[in-house]
Amino acid sequence: xxxxxxxxxxxxxxxxxxAYTALFNYAFAKKNKGRFVVRIEDTDxxxxxxxxxxxxxxxxxxxxxxxxxSVNTKGEYGxxxxxxxxxxYDKKAKELLSRDLAYKDKGAVRFKNPxxxxxxxxxxKGKISFPGTEITDFVIIKSDGFPTYNFAVTIDDIEMKxxxxxxxxxxxxxxxxxxxxxxxxxxxxxxxAHHPTLRNKDHxxxxxxxxxxxIGIYKKQGYLPEALINFLALLGWSHPKGKExxxxxxxxxxxxxxxxxxSGPFFNIExxxxxxxxxxxxxxDSELFHQLKIYLGEDYNLKMVEKTVPxxxxxxxxxxxxxxxxGFFFEEPEAVKDLLGENARGHLEAAYQFLKGxxxxxxxxxxxxxxxxxxxxxxxxxxxxxxxxIAVSGQKVTPPINESIALLGKDIITDxxxxxx
RNA sequence: GGCCCCAUCGUCUAGUGGCCUAGGACGGCGGGUUUUCAUCCCGCAAACUCGGGUUCGAUUCCCGAUGGGGUCACCA
Numbered sequence: 198x199x200x201x202x203x204x205x206x207x208x209x210x211x212x213x214x215x216a217y218t219a220l221f222n223y224a225f226a227k228k229n230k231g232r233f234v235v236r237i238e239d240t241d242x243x244x245x246x247x248x249x250x251x252x253x254x255x256x257x258x259x260x261x262x263x264x265x266x267s268v269n270t271k272g273e274y275g276x277x278x279x280x281x282x283x284x285x286y287d288k289k290a291k292e293l294l295s296r297d298l299a300y301k302d303k304g305a306v307r308f309k310n311p312x313x314x315x316x317x318x319x320x321x322k323g324k325i326s327f328p329g330t331e332i333t334d335f336v337i338i339k340s341d342g343f344p345t346y347n348f349a350v351t352i353d354d355i356e357m358k359x360x361x362x363x364x365x366x367x368x369x370x371x372x373x374x375x376x377x378x379x380x381x382x383x384x385x386x387x388x389x390a391h392h393p394t395l396r397n398k399d400h401x402x403x404x405x406x407x408x409x410x411x412i413g414i415y416k417k418q419g420y421l422p423e424a425l426i427n428f429l430a431l432l433g434w435s436h437p438k439g440k441e442x443x444x445x446x447x448x449x450x451x452x453x454x455x456x457x458x459x460s461g462p463f464f465n466i467e468x469x470x471x472x473x474x475x476x477x478x479x480x481x482d483s484e485l486f487h488q489l490k491i492y493l494g495e496d497y498n499l500k501m502v503e504k505t506v507p508x509x510x511x512x513x514x515x516x517x518x519x520x521x522x523x524g525f526f527f528e529e530p531e532a533v534k535d536l537l538g539e540n541a542r543g544h545l546e547a548a549y550q551f552l553k554g555x556x557x558x559x560x561x562x563x564x565x566x567x568x569x570x571x572x573x574x575x576x577x578x579x580x581x582x583x584x585x586x587i588a589v590s591g592q593k594v595t596p597p598i599n600e601s602i603a604l605l606g607k608d609i610i611t612d613x614x615x616x617x618x
Numbered sequence: 619g620g621c622c623c624c625a626u627c628g629u630c631u632a633g634u635g636g637c638c639u640a641g642g643a644c645g646g647c648g649g650g651u652u653u654u655c656a657u658c659c660c661g662c663a664a665a666c667u668c669g670g671g672u673u674c675g676a677u678u679c680c681c682g683a684u685g686g687g688g689u690c691a692c693c694a
Binding site for chain 1: 620621622624625630631632641643644645654655656657658686688689690691692693694
């Protein structure tokens with residue numbers, strides 16, 4: 198049985214890199230009918246943040262990635278929090294100590310490096326080798342009694358019967374130490390697959406301080422989890438048929454480690470925007486309304502939101518754009534005058550005269566009437582509609598103007614125009 | 619700096635010795651549709667880092683250089 202895991206440490210918010218690694222692990226497990234474990238590596242007492250663990254699980258859940266075994270689910274290999282496995286590490290360290298493969302050093306326990314060359318066949322990168330001299334004696338139990346990363350990881354991967362370690366390439370240099378530990382315990386190591394790490398504009402590893410790494414901000418900005426997953430899947434991996442838009446299940450069905458690239462991709466938000474826009478464009482009215490409802494919360498007139506759905510669908514790439522594009526449906530725009538053209542007064546005056554007399558307030562009547570106004574006054578069509586657009590919305594970019602006027606209703610429209618003439 | 623890894627359009631990538639006058643996508647630019655913006659449609663520009671080999675033939679294989687990344691903790 199194939200068993201994989203991710204091993205996030207709860208030291209901050211839910212990191213996009215964790216999601217990326219999780220996605221590959223998840224797909225690999227699903228594809229091979231294996232099990233996906235989420236193990237919490239909380240052995241750093243100083244950096245541990247209580248809420249972080251919850252954020253990680255929430256982030257994964259939002260993305261649609263679930264797990265078979267972890268702290269909150271049943272599993273035969275628990276506990277799944279390293280801080281609850283201290284006795285095990287202690288026991289294993291003592292074993293190494295008694296076999297003279299480790300020694301005490303200033304309150305810590307150090308592993309004796311055998312100093313032989315380490316080679317493994319990485320499932321993504323191919324053959325990787327490290328000269329034995331590179332690995333020095335390293336600490337396995339800190340003086341505070343907690344295990345170090347390399348020790349805890351190895352013990353747990355052994356105990357939890359992990360068969361494939363799929364992780365970011367920043368761990369390549371840790372692998373020789375872990376391999377030495379496997380050897381010391383006489384256990385066959387799992388397969389290793391080191392995927393490239395996501396890079397920022399400077400081609401550096403994504404940084405917590407400077408880059409948008411928190412999964413939560415994508416939700417806040419109104420991105421769909423499906424689009425984010427799709428985008429992540431396209432980074433460092435490609436669909437065998439060259440497809441660009443596909444869901445999680447299709448990713449799983451087509452996933453293989455062989456198609457993972459060796460070099461690190463730049464996390465380019467422009468493509469995410471496009472993808473997200475595609476997902477929005479392909480939603481049904483009720484689906485998009487549902488999503489907007491969730492995103493906008495109670496502060497908006499939902500009846501109005503529902504009516505604007507068909508008007509905004511092709512115009513927004515994420516839900517936060519809805520607010521800037523369609524905000525004028527919910528509150529009166531400000532600083533409208535500055536945008537108006539030089540003939541605005543005449544345009545608006547004529548429009549007002551017509552609109553206030555409209556009996557049947559609908560798109561067709563309004564459109565037809567306004568075209569007549571343009572014709573009789575010999576207005577320039579584009580300029581006329583632009584002034585009208587600005588008058589009702591306060592902006593130059595909006596959903597279709599006649600539809601917008603119809604939606605807002607006579608009172609609001611005539612009121613907004615009147616103020617400007 | 620030592621060690622490890624990597625190297626195709628600006629970006630994400632396809633490509634595993636001839637099908638490549640290097641394909642797709644995002645972005646850019648130009649045009650069409652359009653009462654704004656967008657959507658949609660059409661088109662254009664844009665890359666195999668360099669130098670040696672191997673081979674009848676290299677983007678593809680080997681070596682080197684250069685460049686980039688990662689890592690060198692009692693962090694994970």
